[in-house]
Amino acid sequence: MLTAARDLVAEQGADGLSMRAVARRLGVAPNALYSHVAGRTDLVDQLLDDMLAGVRTPQPGADPVAGIETIMTSTYRTLTAHPELVPLYLQRQGARGPNAVALGEVLDALLARAGVEEVPDARRALIVHAIGFAAFAGSDVLPADMPVTAFTKSLRWLLTGMTKAPTL
Amino acid sequence: MLTAARDLVAEQGADGLSMRAVARRLGVAPNALYSHVAGRTDLVDQLLDDMLAGVRTPQPGADPVAGIETIMTSTYRTLTAHPELVPLYLQRQGARGPNAVALGEVLDALLARAGVEEVPDARRALIVHAIGFAAFAGSDVLPADMPVTAFTKSLRWLLTGMTKAPTL
DNA sequence: CCCTCAATTGGACGCTGTCCAGTTTAATTG
DNA sequence: CAATTAAACTGGACAGCGTCCAATTGAGGG
Numbered sequence: 305m306l307t308a309a310r311d312l313v314a315e316q317g318a319d320g321l322s323m324r325a326v327a328r329r330l331g332v333a334p335n336a337l338y339s340h341v342a343g344r345t346d347l348v349d350q351l352l353d354d355m356l357a358g359v360r361t362p363q364p365g366a367d368p369v370a371g372i373e374t375i376m377t378s379t380y381r382t383l384t385a386h387p388e389l390v391p392l393y394l395q396r397q398g399a400r401g402p403n404a405v406a407l408g409e410v411l412d413a414l415l416a417r418a419g420v421e422e423v424p425d426a427r428r429a430l431i432v433h434a435i436g437f438a439a440f441a442g443s444d445v446l447p448a449d450m451p452v453t454a455f456t457k458s459l460r461w462l463l464t465g466m467t468k469a470p471t472l
Numbered sequence: 473m474l475t476a477a478r479d480l481v482a483e484q485g486a487d488g489l490s491m492r493a494v495a496r497r498l499g500v501a502p503n504a505l506y507s508h509v510a511g512r513t514d515l516v517d518q519l520l521d522d523m524l525a526g527v528r529t530p531q532p533g534a535d536p537v538a539g540i541e542t543i544m545t546s547t548y549r550t551l552t553a554h555p556e557l558v559p560l561y562l563q564r565q566g567a568r569g570p571n572a573v574a575l576g577e578v579l580d581a582l583l584a585r586a587g588v589e590e591v592p593d594a595r596r597a598l599i600v601h602a603i604g605f606a607a608f609a610g611s612d613v614l615p616a617d618m619p620v621t622a623f624t625k626s627l628r629w630l631l632t633g634m635t636k637a638p639t640l
Numbered sequence: 641c642c643c644t645c646a647a648t649t650g651g652a653c654g655c656t657g658t659c660c661a662g663t664t665t666a667a668t669t670g
Numbered sequence: 671c672a673a674t675t676a677a678a679c680t681g682g683a684c685a686g687c688g689t690c691c692a693a694t695t696g697a698g699g700g
Contacts, residue, residue, distance in 0.1 A: 322686080322687065322688080323687080323688060323689085324686080324687070324688085332647095332648075332649090333648065333649050333650075334687095334688085334689085335648075335649070335650085335651095335689080335690080335691095336647070336648050336649075338689075338690085339646075339647055339648075340647090343688075343689075344687095344688065344689090391563075391565075394562040394563065394565075395559075395562070395563060397559075397562075397607060397608075425622070428608040429605075429608075429626065432604035432605065432607060432608055433601075433604065435604070436600035436601070436603070436604040437597070437600065439565060439600065440565070440596040440597075440599075440600055454590075454593065457633055458597060458629075458630060458633060460633075461626075461629035461630060461632065461633045462626060462629060464629065465625060465626060465629045490655085490656065490657080491656080491657060491658085492655080492656070492657085500678095500679070500680090501679065501680050501681075502656095502657085502658090503658080503659080503660095503679075503680070503681085503682095504678065504679045504680075506658075506659085507677070507678050507679070508678085511657075511658075512656095512657060512658090641700100642699105642700090643698100643699090643700080644697105644698090644699085644700100645696100645697095645698095645699105646695105646696090646697090646698105647694105647695080647696075647697095648693105648694080648695070648696090649692100649693080649694070649695080650691105650692095650693085650694095651690105651691090651692095651693105652689100652690085652691085652692105653688105653689085653690085653691105654687100654688095654689095655686100655687075655688085655689105656685100656686075656687065656688100657684105657685095657686090657687100658683100658684085658685095658686105659682105659683085659684080660681105660682090660683085660684105661680100661681095661682095662679105662680080662681085662682105663678100663679080663680070663681095664677105664678080664679070664680085665676105665677085665678070665679080666675100666676085666677075666678085667674100667675085667676080667677085668673100668674080668675075668676090669672100669673085669674075669675085670671105670672085670673080670674090
């Protein structure tokens with residue numbers, strides 16, 4: 305079912321993802337889906353979270369700032385690898401499944417180890433940065449293969465500021 | 473009609489904005505709206521663009537980087553003054569009306585004068601930064617009156633990087 | 641073989657955006 | 671003031687949506 309939903313989004317974009325369309329693709333009545341999923345929102349959440357399973361996390365002992373860079377760059381790569389899903393992230397303002405939670409916790413720990421004081425703010429800033437960048441990387445003006453270095457660059461500006469001057 | 477739509481969003485959030493709800497509030501049949509607006513998307517665009525009318529632009533001769541800061545900070549202030557509209561911006565990936573176009577042109581000119589090479593990328597990065605920041609400024613974790621200085625700070629990181637090392 | 645339980649179904653409810661054809665209202669013109 | 675024109679509005683409809691209820695099917699275990 306997740307596969308069907310993913311294919312649907314890949315073919316028709318985020319707007320094409322409807323319960324009924326998924327059911328149609330599975331050759332099943334729309335209601336049947338509700339035995340496997342709480343609702344459309346839940347489906348979207350599963351879809352988004354499923355994708356985050358591919359995000360790399362750094363080795364436990366590594367430098368925290370480098371670790372954050374690893375996570376965020378991998379997140380960005382994952383997002384831009386599935387540009388049709390990015391609008392869904394924007395609508396949901398992020399993901400909420402177990403993978404998202406796990407990544408958030410890793411990120412929080414790294415931020416704390418990096419000496420950042422306002423951890424929740426910093427986490428949100430990083431997430432917004434990644435999703436926002438991914439959102440306009442898949443846009444019509446930019447070629448979809450915008451170099452990751454451009455992302456990394458502004459990511460480093462953020463990291464520098466966070467770690468050097470946490471409170472203003 | 474724009475007023476009715478704005479009130480509706482203010483009361484019920486972005487999801488409450490439907491053609492039929494606007495019509496109901498105006499005491500009018502839903503179809504009547506189509507004499508004034510091309511469709512729901514157009515309504516949203518007008519709504520978003522209308523809001524951008526309040527964004528301040530710098531004096532023509534001023535320092536370009538300071539000018540960009542003026543525009544973006546004013547944009548951020550305007551967005552956070554109407555947090556219910558921010559989800560609509562995210563869904564539309566920005567505004568498209570005349571005010572948005574005008575602001576974009578001013579921004580482009582300032583970026584060019586500031587010596588930025590990748591003007592479209594930079595413009596998008598700035599817009600994403602403002603909208604993204606506004607998106608999580610209105611979130612449940614942060615108090616809605618998050619100090620503008622926090623926004624300005626990361627804005628300056630972006631500006632510094634853009635003007636000093638445009639291409640990597 | 642029967643029974644249980646999950647998966648599935650038909651059908652419906654209320655909602656959405658949008659279009660067509662016709663009617664009312666307001667403005668402009670003679 | 672009357673007549674014409676243009677704009678605004680209406681009733682009704684279409685296709686689609688998410689979701690729920692009650693009833694049915696299907697397979698597995700006792």
